[in-house]
Amino acid sequence: MATRIVMEALSPTMEEGRLVEWKKQEGDKVNVGDVLAEVETDKAVMELVARAGGTLLKQLVPAGATVPVSQPVGWIGSPGESVDGAEVGRPGGQEAGKSGGMAARAPRSSADRPTPTPPSIPAPHPPGRVRASPLARRMAAEQGVDLTTVQGSGPEGRIVRRDLRDGMERRAPERGADAGAGYEDIPLTQIRKTIAKRLSQSIGPIPTFYLTCEVDMERAAEAREALNTAAGDPGRISFNDIVLKAVASALRQHPACNAWWQDDRIRLWHEVHLGMAVAVPDGLITPVIRNADQRSLREIASMTRDLAGRARERKLTPEEYTGSTFSVSNLGMFDIEHFTAVINPPEAGILAVGSIVPVPAVVNGQVVARRRMRMTMSCDHRVIDGATGARFLQTLKLMLENPLAMVW
Amino acid sequence: MTVITYRDALNHALREEMQRDDRVFLMGEEVGEYDGAYKVSRGLLKEFGPKRVVDTPIAELGFAGIGVGASLVGLRPVIEMMTWNFALLAIDEIVNAAAKLRYMSGGQLGCPVVFRGPSGAALQLGAQHSQAFESWYAHVPGLKVICPGTPADAKGLLKSAIRDDDPIVFMEGEMLYNTKGEVPEEEVLVPIGKAEVKREGSDVTLICHGKMVGVALKAAEELAGEQIAAEVVDLRTIRPLDVEAILASVTKTNRCVVVEEGWPFAGVGAQVVDTIQREAFDSLDAPILRVTNADVPMPYNRALERAAKPDPGKVVAAARKVLYQ
Numbered sequence: 001m002a003t004r005i006v007m008e009a010l011s012p013t014m015e016e017g018r019l020v021e022w023k024k025q026e027g028d029k030v031n032v033g034d035v036l037a038e039v040e041t042d043k044a045v046m047e048l049v050a051r052a053g054g055t056l057l058k059q060l061v062p063a064g065a066t067v068p069v070s071q072p073v074g075w076i077g078s079p080g081e082s083v084d085g086a087e088v089g090r091p092g093g094q095e096a097g098k099s100g101g102m103a104a105r106a107p108r109s110s111a112d113r114p115t116p117t118p119p120s121i122p123a124p125h126p127p128g129r130v131r132a133s134p135l136a137r138r139m140a141a142e143q144g145v146d147l148t149t150v151q152g153s154g155p156e157g158r159i160v161r162r163d164l165r166d167g168m169e170r171r172a173p174e175r176g177a178d179a180g181a182g183y184e185d186i187p188l189t190q191i192r193k194t195i196a197k198r199l200s201q202s203i204g205p206i207p208t209f210y211l212t213c214e215v216d217m218e219r220a221a222e223a224r225e226a227l228n229t230a231a232g233d234p235g236r237i238s239f240n241d242i243v244l245k246a247v248a249s250a251l252r253q254h255p256a257c258n259a260w261w262q263d264d265r266i267r268l269w270h271e272v273h274l275g276m277a278v279a280v281p282d283g284l285i286t287p288v289i290r291n292a293d294q295r296s297l298r299e300i301a302s303m304t305r306d307l308a309g310r311a312r313e314r315k316l317t318p319e320e321y322t323g324s325t326f327s328v329s330n331l332g333m334f335d336i337e338h339f340t341a342v343i344n345p346p347e348a349g350i351l352a353v354g355s356i357v358p359v360p361a362v363v364n365g366q367v368v369a370r371r372r373m374r375m376t377m378s379c380d381h382r383v384i385d386g387a388t389g390a391r392f393l394q395t396l397k398l399m400l401e402n403p404l405a406m407v408w
Numbered sequence: 409m410t411v412i413t414y415r416d417a418l419n420h421a422l423r424e425e426m427q428r429d430d431r432v433f434l435m436g437e438e439v440g441e442y443d444g445a446y447k448v449s450r451g452l453l454k455e456f457g458p459k460r461v462v463d464t465p466i467a468e469l470g471f472a473g474i475g476v477g478a479s480l481v482g483l484r485p486v487i488e489m490m491t492w493n494f495a496l497l498a499i500d501e502i503v504n505a506a507a508k509l510r511y512m513s514g515g516q517l518g519c520p521v522v523f524r525g526p527s528g529a530a531l532q533l534g535a536q537h538s539q540a541f542e543s544w545y546a547h548v549p550g551l552k553v554i555c556p557g558t559p560a561d562a563k564g565l566l567k568s569a570i571r572d573d574d575p576i577v578f579m580e581g582e583m584l585y586n587t588k589g590e591v592p593e594e595e596v597l598v599p600i601g602k603a604e605v606k607r608e609g610s611d612v613t614l615i616c617h618g619k620m621v622g623v624a625l626k627a628a629e630e631l632a633g634e635q636i637a638a639e640v641v642d643l644r645t646i647r648p649l650d651v652e653a654i655l656a657s658v659t660k661t662n663r664c665v666v667v668e669e670g671w672p673f674a675g676v677g678a679q680v681v682d683t684i685q686r687e688a689f690d691s692l693d694a695p696i697l698r699v700t701n702a703d704v705p706m707p708y709n710r711a712l713e714r715a716a717k718p719d720p721g722k723v724v725a726a727a728r729k730v731l732y733q
């Protein structure tokens with residue numbers, strides 16, 4: 001009646017795990033969901049949790065041992081229940097050679113292992129047959145849930161009703177998404193879950209970090225003056241319009257920054273809906289430029305004028321200030337050179353735009369005055385990593401410094 | 409409702425049926441002068457006389473045969489076996505005669521006989537006197553097998569059994585005779601072949617019969633303390649089996665433990681599990697577990713006997729197991 005504890009695939013690419021530390025000792029009482037041990041995967045130190053309740057009867061491997069995925073590491077059962085040697089030594093579902101089960105090796109540092117590239121979709125199950133109860137299979141079929149995306153909580157990872165119920169709630173919006181919705185839900189990988197958990201513990205519920213870069217706005221200014229001269233007053237565009245257009249275009253190339261944090265998954269938006277922070281007499285509101293990436297600079301300019309005007313008059317409809325996928329806040333008109341903006345959840349990023357000021361810059365070996373602008377992106381680290389945000393800013397800078405890149 | 413013992417409930421059923429129908433008579437070892445080995449027939453000899461309450465020699469095959477013969481010529485015999493362990497001597501009459509006569513006569517003969525007595529283990533009666541044989545008789549087409557677990561069911565089912573036109577194997581519990589329960593004062597005929605939900609629950613189904621009804625109810629009580637709502641389904645009749653009631657509960661809870669007093673191999677629970685896996689496969693969220701007597705002759709030693717028998721603790725453990733807890 002005892003249940004075998006196996007090394008689980010705690011990351012999508014994990015082939016083996018190093019059992020760092022047992023959190024339960026032989027003889028300890030164990031409930032379903034209790035952390036049995038810490039396991040170092042190819043990416044992080046993860047928790048191996050109990051899939052069955054009872055007493056930890058046996059630890060089959062010592063702390064420090066490296067064990068292939070699906071190999072047994074221990075037994076849970078009733079107190080005093082004997083787990084005979086032959087049974088203990090039986091290899092797991094997927095045999096890894098004729099090791100007789102254990103295959104515990106001397107600990108290695110994770111450094112000598114190659115770092116695999118993270119796949120976009122995690123695989124909660126190791127390859128092979130999905131373990132699921134007949135009821136879970138029926139429910140999954142009825143609800144159109146792919147069982148390979150569900151993490152089972154039964155013995156040896158069997159998917160049971162409770163897993164699917166949870167999963168169902170999670171998946172409900174996703175099913176709507178299939179029918180041409182403008183986004184894609186990405187289940188969280190183990191590494192993302194760890195990042196989310198650890199960083200939230202560190203700074204607030206939204207672990208934010210900031211990236212700042214300075215942009216040379218000479219060419220953008222020249223282009224703006226030329227366009228405004230040609231178009232005259234009705235079609236005037238502002239620097240902010242140019243920034244919005246550039247942000248929308250850059251987001252198109254960096255969907256990872258055009259995303260929502262959804263607690264158990266990340267929603268990558270295929271559409272770009274730009275929130276634009278507007279100061280109103282008693283606060284601030286963020287009207288949304290829908291599908292900003294598909295609009296011309298002139299359209300954006302006229303929309304921002306209209307939205308900002310009506311925002312100040314409090315005449316926006318709720319649809320006009322909800323649903324943004326990324327936001328821009330500009331305090332340049334108040335002579336703020338640099339600031340950080342607060343993320344508007346569930347969005348994963350916001351760009352804070354400072355004023356354009358002439359500063360000495362080196363151009364072709366000469367110190368000259370250039371109109372420069374500093375912008376700072378606040379990133380939700382659960383969604384956006386440093387390099388991800390930096391690459392987005394690089395693209396944005398390229399577009400602002402070379403306005404033609406926006407239509408490139 | 410009055411609260412009476414299981415023993416008196418059976419006694420009342422016998423008396424009422426004997427008053428109602430003068431074809432009904434009781435026969436067996438010590439049923440008359442001694443008022444029955446377990447006092448189930450107390451007062452019946454006095455009330456109905458020696459022609460209807462017949463003491464027999466210790467000859468189970470012989471008086472079982474008399475019962476079959478009497479039923480063929482129009483009487484309604486109730487044959488008391490002092491225990492079902494002793495009925496092994498009479499099994500030829502039960503299986504080869506009673507169970508076959510309607511079939512082999514092409515429906516011309518009926519055999520409305522009731523064989524009744526205590527089944528299963530009591531306390532330290534040793535290997536030969538501590539056996540539960542319901543799965544043996546339930547194996548045989550032509551027999552109906554009834555195992556009441558409460559005084560009300562004992563009374564209502566014995567009355568139905570006596571009025572039934574087919575041979576009945578009616579298994580009581582020695583340890584149940586002294587248990588008390590509410591019994592309706594008015595006449596109630598509990599239908600043969602109908603299970604009853606003795607306690608409602610949504611998390612796990614405990615299927616039981618006879619003496620195990622009390623065990624399952626105690627287990628359910630204990631599980632309730634752990635926020636587990638167990639549903640107790642009392643089969644009451646083993647054959648014909650109330651498949652509908654079993655499936656109704658299991659499709660609701662998705663998890664099941666079958667409890668019985670007999671041995672595990674080819675037991676009643678094996679039949680129940682077979683039915684569930686076939687008829688309710690897509691409703692199962694966990695394998696079904698069984699709690700049975702240990703697969704050994706019953707030990708005489710008190711501690712070993714306790715270890716061999718099913719008890720509420722074993723049922724609770726099995727329920728947790730099917731709930732993956």
